Amino acid sequence: MNSAEIITIGDELLIGQTVDTNSAWMGMQLSMRGIQVNRIVSISDRREEIIAALDESLRRVPLVLITGGLGPTSDDITKETLAEYFGTKLVMSQEVLDEVTNRITRRNLEMNENNRRQAMVPESCRVLANHAGTAPAMLFEKEGRIIVSMPGVPSEMKHIMHEHVLPMISSMTGGHTIIHRNIMTFGTFEAKLAERLEGFEKELPAMVKLAYLPSHGVIKLRLTGSGDDPELVRRTEEEQVRKLYSIIPDVIYGEDEITLEEIVGKLLLDNNQTVSTAESCTGGKIASMITSVPGSSAWYRGSVVAYDNNIKAGVLGIDPGIISRYGAVSEETVRAMAERMRSIAETDYAVAVTGIAGPTGGTPEKPVGTVWIAVASAAGVVAEKHLFADDRQINIFRSATNALNLLRKHIISR
Amino acid sequence: MNSAEIITIGDELLIGQTVDTNSAWMGMQLSMRGIQVNRIVSISDRREEIIAALDESLRRVPLVLITGGLGPTSDDITKETLAEYFGTKLVMSQEVLDEVTNRITRRNLEMNENNRRQAMVPESCRVLANHAGTAPAMLFEKEGRIIVSMPGVPSEMKHIMHEHVLPMISSMTGGHTIIHRNIMTFGTFEAKLAERLEGFEKELPAMVKLAYLPSHGVIKLRLTGSGDDPELVRRTEEEQVRKLYSIIPDVIYGEDEITLEEIVGKLLLDNNQTVSTAESCTGGKIASMITSVPGSSAWYRGSVVAYDNNIKAGVLGIDPGIISRYGAVSEETVRAMAERMRSIAETDYAVAVTGIAGPTGGTPEKPVGTVWIAVASAAGVVAEKHLFADDRQINIFRSATNALNLLRKHIISR
Numbered sequence: 001m002n003s004a005e006i007i008t009i010g011d012e013l014l015i016g017q018t019v020d021t022n023s024a025w026m027g028m029q030l031s032m033r034g035i036q037v038n039r040i041v042s043i044s045d046r047r048e049e050i051i052a053a054l055d056e057s058l059r060r061v062p063l064v065l066i067t068g069g070l071g072p073t074s075d076d077i078t079k080e081t082l083a084e085y086f087g088t089k090l091v092m093s094q095e096v097l098d099e100v101t102n103r104i105t106r107r108n109l110e111m112n113e114n115n116r117r118q119a120m121v122p123e124s125c126r127v128l129a130n131h132a133g134t135a136p137a138m139l140f141e142k143e144g145r146i147i148v149s150m151p152g153v154p155s156e157m158k159h160i161m162h163e164h165v166l167p168m169i170s171s172m173t174g175g176h177t178i179i180h181r182n183i184m185t186f187g188t189f190e191a192k193l194a195e196r197l198e199g200f201e202k203e204l205p206a207m208v209k210l211a212y213l214p215s216h217g218v219i220k221l222r223l224t225g226s227g228d229d230p231e232l233v234r235r236t237e238e239e240q241v242r243k244l245y246s247i248i249p250d251v252i253y254g255e256d257e258i259t260l261e262e263i264v265g266k267l268l269l270d271n272n273q274t275v276s277t278a279e280s281c282t283g284g285k286i287a288s289m290i291t292s293v294p295g296s297s298a299w300y301r302g303s304v305v306a307y308d309n310n311i312k313a314g315v316l317g318i319d320p321g322i323i324s325r326y327g328a329v330s331e332e333t334v335r336a337m338a339e340r341m342r343s344i345a346e347t348d349y350a351v352a353v354t355g356i357a358g359p360t361g362g363t364p365e366k367p368v369g370t371v372w373i374a375v376a377s378a379a380g381v382v383a384e385k386h387l388f389a390d391d392r393q394i395n396i397f398r399s400a401t402n403a404l405n406l407l408r409k410h411i412i413s414r
Numbered sequence: 415m416n417s418a419e420i421i422t423i424g425d426e427l428l429i430g431q432t433v434d435t436n437s438a439w440m441g442m443q444l445s446m447r448g449i450q451v452n453r454i455v456s457i458s459d460r461r462e463e464i465i466a467a468l469d470e471s472l473r474r475v476p477l478v479l480i481t482g483g484l485g486p487t488s489d490d491i492t493k494e495t496l497a498e499y500f501g502t503k504l505v506m507s508q509e510v511l512d513e514v515t516n517r518i519t520r521r522n523l524e525m526n527e528n529n530r531r532q533a534m535v536p537e538s539c540r541v542l543a544n545h546a547g548t549a550p551a552m553l554f555e556k557e558g559r560i561i562v563s564m565p566g567v568p569s570e571m572k573h574i575m576h577e578h579v580l581p582m583i584s585s586m587t588g589g590h591t592i593i594h595r596n597i598m599t600f601g602t603f604e605a606k607l608a609e610r611l612e613g614f615e616k617e618l619p620a621m622v623k624l625a626y627l628p629s630h631g632v633i634k635l636r637l638t639g640s641g642d643d644p645e646l647v648r649r650t651e652e653e654q655v656r657k658l659y660s661i662i663p664d665v666i667y668g669e670d671e672i673t674l675e676e677i678v679g680k681l682l683l684d685n686n687q688t689v690s691t692a693e694s695c696t697g698g699k700i701a702s703m704i705t706s707v708p709g710s711s712a713w714y715r716g717s718v719v720a721y722d723n724n725i726k727a728g729v730l731g732i733d734p735g736i737i738s739r740y741g742a743v744s745e746e747t748v749r750a751m752a753e754r755m756r757s758i759a760e761t762d763y764a765v766a767v768t769g770i771a772g773p774t775g776g777t778p779e780k781p782v783g784t785v786w787i788a789v790a791s792a793a794g795v796v797a798e799k800h801l802f803a804d805d806r807q808i809n810i811f812r813s814a815t816n817a818l819n820l821l822r823k824h825i826i827s828r
Contacts, residue, residue, distance in 0.1 A: 015445040023427075031429040284699070288702040311759060
């Protein structure tokens with residue numbers, strides 16, 4: 001079992017009402033386990049389409065994962081079609097009925113005919129219990145090939161993949177170990193990083209592969225180690241991770257899927273310290289990113305979003321003379337913002353940002369994308385100037401992530 | 415020409431590194447023009463896969479749209495494979511070469527072999543100029559069927575669809591008029607809305623269809639009118655839009671793709687008024703949504719993100735007695751936040767939010783998801799209590815959108 005195909009069923013996918021995010025998630029899970037996804041096919045809720053697509057996939061690969069078309073309404077026909085395809089009939093599953101009844105009554109709702117219909121399953125399938133919803137998943141075997149049908153709701157699909165499908169795949173690919181390590185970097189470009197890692201890549205042992213996964217300024221380096229000896233894979237990969245830390249220590253900020261706001265929170269929590277923010281052009285974006293981290297109230301105090309110069313003066317208490325002398329977008333102003341915020345919020349650190357997000361407001365001396373960032377602490381203030389892009393949303397996002405990164409570097413340098 | 419298929423090419427789609435958002439966008443554009451998408455197929459950058467998928471699609475439909483595999487690197491083989499498939503050879507296109515040279519030199523870069531390779535196109539194709547990137551798109555005809563190959567970069571694909579493919583489709587479906595009207599609603603549920611619109615739906619004239627497109631609390635009602643007489647389609651649809659306004663005036667907030675933050679900005683700009691925000695549990699989300707609107711500095715002054723009670727007292731200037739007596743999440747506190755913010759920011763309106771986003775911090779009296787929202791104006795303060803969900807991100811987002819909606823209602827009521 002080394003290849004698979006994915007079939008996603010639903011008219012909503014073809015008319016563009018829903019973006020198919022399930023396939024990418026399943027593709028990543030399968031490829032991380034050494035199974036190559038050959039094709040992803042999206043089709044409508046029509047009997048002939050389902051049968052044709054399944055026929056074609058089963059001619060090519062030994063594993064077919066299907067999502068969608070298992071809901072309680074009349075346009076969901078996947079279950080009936082699969083029963084027909086595998087020459088079996090629908091029977092009531094007491095186990096599924098109990099599960100559905102339990103879910104429905106827990107929400108103080110009445111069981112109806114549609115709910116009962118969900119407990120009917122093809123007689124020859126193995127039911128894969130769905131504790132995340134009311135539609136059961138089903139596993140069929142045919143001439144040594146495996147077909148799994150799951151609901152299209154992403155949370156339910158993921159539940160069934162984690163509970164049933166991925167453990168089955170791991171036991172079938174038996175013995176072969178695959179270990180992933182994700183190294184998170186910020187503050188560089190993919191081409192630049194590839195240049196610095198050219199020698200590293202050339203010397204990589206055969207059992208370890210490297211992938212660059214860039215996303216909004218963060219570049220995730222994914223090392224995939226595989227082999228038959230788990231301990232050897234683990235040790236070999238660990239050596240490569242250590243090597244990465246020695247080659248690019250300046251841009252690595254963490255591991256796994258950690259974000260800049262999460263690592264900042266972790267560092268502050270470890271040091272029992274706090275931070276506040278004073279934002280102009282980011283307009284609350286930094287505060288919003290920080291407060292999306294659960295538990296951030298333990299280390300984050302708040303923000304003054306000084307979109308207007310009167311707020312910079314009136315609420316933050318910045319000397320209006322600084323703004324009129326140097327301008328709202330200047331080193332002097334951003335330093336004053338950080339110092340004043342730290343003082344009024346009584347925090348260990350304060351981060352400040354002021355800049356021109358665009359599309360208007362640029363001048364020849366200070367074009368759109370000009371941004372000043374500062375971090376204040378007991379040790380004083382550091383400030384940085386950046387020139388980002390023409391695009392407002394990109395400027396806001398890159399200002400916010402660079403501010404968080406400057407704060408991170410400031411905390412670890414102390 | 416009434417059906418099509420989409421083929422997306424790229425290993426990154428199959429291993430889940432990239433979510434295929436192109437297909438949904440193309441599917442929507444095609445279905446809006448009366449063309450049914452039969453299938454979406456994602457395949458790898460392999461010659462045999464491309465040929466097999468194209469063969470299959472051309473057996474089923476008269477129009478095939480292909481994206482991906484047109485980049486300058488060696489793993490991009492779509493162009494070579496298409497030349498082989500259509501029995502033609504690659505020739506240098508002076509037109510494309512000029513376009514590429516222009517783009518490269520404008521960025522002060524040197525033309526290299528890879529750039530020149532992009533100007534090689536299959537001799538029998540019609541080149542569709544790409545003003546959004548360096549890879550040209552190509553149109554092939556074979557036995558009355560049309561095949562279009564476009565770059566996989568979403569902005570380039572959309573550019574080529576708008577410039578070349580969609581106009582071609584409109585001219586081919588000739589004479590048939592399709593007009594869309596999008597009515598934006600907020601503050602209700604899909605099931606509830608469907609109930610209120612049951613009679614409306616039953617009485618819809620045959621030439622107008624209604625679709626519900628829910629997304630994060632906003633439900634877009636899309637009316638699609640189609641017919642041979644443009645004026646009749648337009649008029650019939652306009653009558654239905656007016657009917658919608660009379661049935662559900664309380665939940666419609668605008669048309670087309672307008673957001674709540676955009677409509678609030680438009681109303682304030684029209685009235686020459688301003689707003690500020692004081693946020694606790696939303697942690698800067700409202701400020702961030704507002705300042706993502708270009709030009710918002712004309713009507714938005716700023717925010718105090720009072721994540722900590724000391725900021726509520728020290729910066730906002732709320733009487734600490736109110737917080738200790740009624741709690742940070744209370745009607746009294748949210749009213750004081752709105753009033754104080756309006757006063758210190760000197761704005762016409764101020765919006766305040768305080769609540770328990772979770773996952774921790776809930777009590778039996780004030781469970782996670784409890785949120786107070788207030789709007790202050792010269793006329794006084796209105797406040798609302800909500801009980802949202804268990805999920806932190808959902809609570810933040812729903813608090814922010816409901817606050818913007820309360821502000822909107824408050825502005826139009828005056």
